[in-house]
Amino acid sequence: MLKLNGLKLLHYKNSQDAQTVDMPVPAVVRIPMVQHMGAPCVPVVKPGEEVLAGQLIGKSEQAFSVPIHSSVSGKVKAIEDYVASSGALVKRVVIETDGQQRWIDGTPRTVSTQQELVDAARDAGIAGLGGAGFPTHIKLAYKDVDRIDALVINAAECEPYITSDYREMLEYPDDIIEGIKTVMKCLNITKAFIGIEDNKPEAIALLNQKVQGTAIRVEALKSIYPQGAEKVLIYNTTGRIIEEGEIPADKGVIVMNVTTVANLHRFLTTGRPLTHKRVTVDGSFVTNPMNVRVPIGTMISDLLEFAGVDCQMVHKALMGGPMMGTALDTLETPIIKNNNAILVLDEAHARIPKTTACIRCGRCIDVCPMNLMPAALEKAYDQQDTERLETLKVNLCINCGSCTYVCPAKRNLAQKNQLAKGLLKRK
Ligand code: SF4
Ligand code: SF4
Structure with missing residues (x-):
């Protein structure tokens, strides 16, 4: 079960008004x-x-x-x-x-089927541009496409400082909306949600104008970290829970980053891939x-x-x-x-703080969006106890860093979880 609460961070979106x-x-x-x-x-x-x-x-x-x-x-x-x-x-x-x-002669193309969309996404050279780098064409090629009824666009951009997706929304809103419509048409998806944190009111207002008369809804989400984590975003836009071992498509959802979907549209209209x-x-x-x-x-x-x-x-x-x-x-x-x-x-700002002993305050548990127990996970990793790591479900960790951020003892909890996942893979 995911929590609705998370971590309140200072945003430091200093570049939000900086035109690209x-x-x-x-x-x-x-x-x-x-x-x-x-x-x-x-x-x-x-x-x-x-x-x-x-x-x-x-x-x-x-x-x-x-x-x-x-x-x-x-x-x-x-x-x-x-x-x-x-x-x-x-x-x-x-x-x-x-x-x-000097550019190649790009050839625009029209797509109307799932296969044409998959081919276009691959030829465009697009991989999830929000940071994950997951190949977009693989996501769009989900076999049981009739099960998909919702497209969720990740426009949360919940990390401090970063405003790259925000500028995409302000500068290229039509590319975003047309990209979403194309994905919906090719995959026969009936509804789409654009999830945006409510610290971006200009983007919310602009996209709300653009989606008038469509099946696309703009969802203003609380500015709580990690709102942009896939499972959190799906829950907060559709109410659906992605269980351990499931992918979003198993619950009828495809998630795409907002800049990814705009780039897909630009490829279709210009024939120029992602460069x-x-x-x-x-x-x-x-x-x-x-x-x-x-x-x-x-x-x-x-x-x-x-x-x-x-x-x-x-x-x-x-x-x-x-x-x-x-x-x-x-x-x-x-x-x-x-x-x-x-x-x-x-x-x-770069100084690494001194780590001290865990004081069992429980703050790391309170902020974890996946309801994990980071202090217990750290102990299990230190003891190389793979059975316990599995029981504590370390593979559910999305490496959001919230536990490390709040820990008064400055323990490297998120990093240990990454190492623990590697340990389980090698088992
Ligand atoms: S937040 Fe840090 S000090 Fe508190 S329980 Fe977790 S690991 Fe221990
Ligand atoms: S890094 Fe992992 S364990 Fe820590 S808060 Fe995020 S999801 Fe939870």
Whole structure:
């Protein structure tokens, strides 16, 4: 059973009024062959080859994968290995840009069936853009499609600082609505809900205007973290509970991120696949918070330089929000499809607090949206007790970080749960 209460966070949405700006094409991009959950792509271009923006440069024969396209025009300089922030060794295509940004001739397409929609989502190179990176075409290919009666659009953006989806709603509301209508038509879905936290009244008002006369409803949700977690969002928009081991489709629901659905529409109308991503640049070390449309494969150091950040002085940077983001060990890391924010912190905000003994206050239990017992899970992990970890249902943890955030003893509870899940996988 999910709780309706959660964690009240300060929002720090400093960039919410920052209109998206286009980053000039950098001299070089390094485009990874894995930017999604699933099988890595294999490069289909060779060093020395000329490429256009939007051209296919990587693909996989595996269904559970997403093709990769060039974000720039230029010449392939190398195919190299690098260690991604996940720790995996992956290939990336290095392209020297020619500054002309010549594009492929994109062909718009019309879709009206599930298969046509699935093919389009795959060809568009779209993987969940809210951060999860789940291949969109796999989600849309659910076999028992007659069971699906609700589309839930995740526009909660509940992490502090990040305003990437918010700007999508203000700047491209028609792409969102048309994308939703297309998914509903192809999958024969009768109703859709756009879940938006109520700290975004302008977006709620604008989308409410746009959905007049449609079967799409805008749901203003409490600004409570983690409102954007899939199971929480489904419960708070449809009242349906996704049990352990179930996927949303088992309860008749498909969930899509708001920027994902808009990108799907843009692919259908232009024939241009996903090559750029809007990224919020903010944090205590950033004087001019921005939203930047960035060519995928741009180095974070280039992006930060564009945003006016002195990279030599950066103490700590995160890919993603402060609750669920990943700390970067180097700024020489490329922007990928599911990046929605780069946060740069000053020394005071980056300091790691000292961990002390658990005082059994129970706060971690109170805030857990999945009703888990984080302190007990931590103990079970420390004892490597896999049976107890299963009994305590560690696999239900969505790694929202709420338990760690509230813990007065500053224990790394969420991180231990990640390690515990890995332990169970290896069992
Ligand atoms: S919040 Fe921290 S101190 Fe309190 S019970 Fe949980 S682990 Fe222990
Ligand atoms: S990280 Fe996991 S255990 Fe901690 S509050 Fe979130 S869901 Fe619960």
